[in-house]
Amino acid sequence: MFDRVTGIPAHPLFIHAAVVLVPLLALVAVLYGVWPASRRHVRWPLVAFAVAAPVSVFFAKESGESFTSNRAFQSPQMKALIADHEGYADKLFWVILGLTVVGLVMAFMIPVAAGGTARIKAPAAAHWVAAGLSVVLAIAAAFYVFKTGDTGAHMVWEGF
Template identity: 75%
Template sequence: MFDRVLGIPAHPLYIHAAVVLVPLLALTAVLYAVWPGCRRHVRWPLVAFALASPGAVFFAKESGEQFSTNRAFQSAQVKALVAQHEEYADALFLWILALAVVALVLAFLVPVGGSAARIKAPVAVHWVASGLTVVLAVVSAYYVYKTGDSGAHMAWEGF
């Protein structure tokens, strides 16, 4: 499942989902956290992205681990590049998982109307969750960039 899809290595196929879904989750999470007026429009996309993004990153990460066992990637120089790429991917998975959890909490903690009087938890919890969402979104965006950039350099500049 993580090795090949229809005879093609799975990793180049799976990474596209992660590269699209992680920034979409980051963007919708930040919008939901800081712009009350958009909440009724982005709540369900936020929930969908929060559920799909960690899965996409997991599939990309696991398929990458299978892909790295290829005989073409066994030199010491290539193994070092792959190890760095895997470190970024491992960090990305943890950060996107944290962002997804906080985004889901925020989506169900803060009602669509956005009025502070209607928040289902203390206002301080809302502000902490909103701030944490923004921080996690920025860190997740950074790691999806670093992971993708390191993989692209390996693929397009050679090993």
């Protein structure tokens, strides 16, 4: 399923979704957490990106694992480069899952407008903890999406 799309390798196709959706989720989660005026505009994009980003990372990760079974990638040097790339991708997946949970919790715990009601009742301190976590996880997600992409790009552009 994750090997090919219409006859071409799926990994180069799927990674583009992750490269776009992960930074968008990070940006929208931070905006929602720290800038109250943005909340009424970015609440539903936050929910949408929180669903789409981990799915895109999962598809990119799984298609990459299918891609590595290719005979061209079996040299010890290539396996070491792939292991480095996969290590960053694994960390990205866990960070993006954390950011997804925090984003969804914020979307339903922090009211959209001042004095508004939230679907999840929580003390104000929980709002600040969630906002702080969103910033930390967004920075980690940005780092890991960059490092994952950078190691993959070096493998491609410097020749296997």
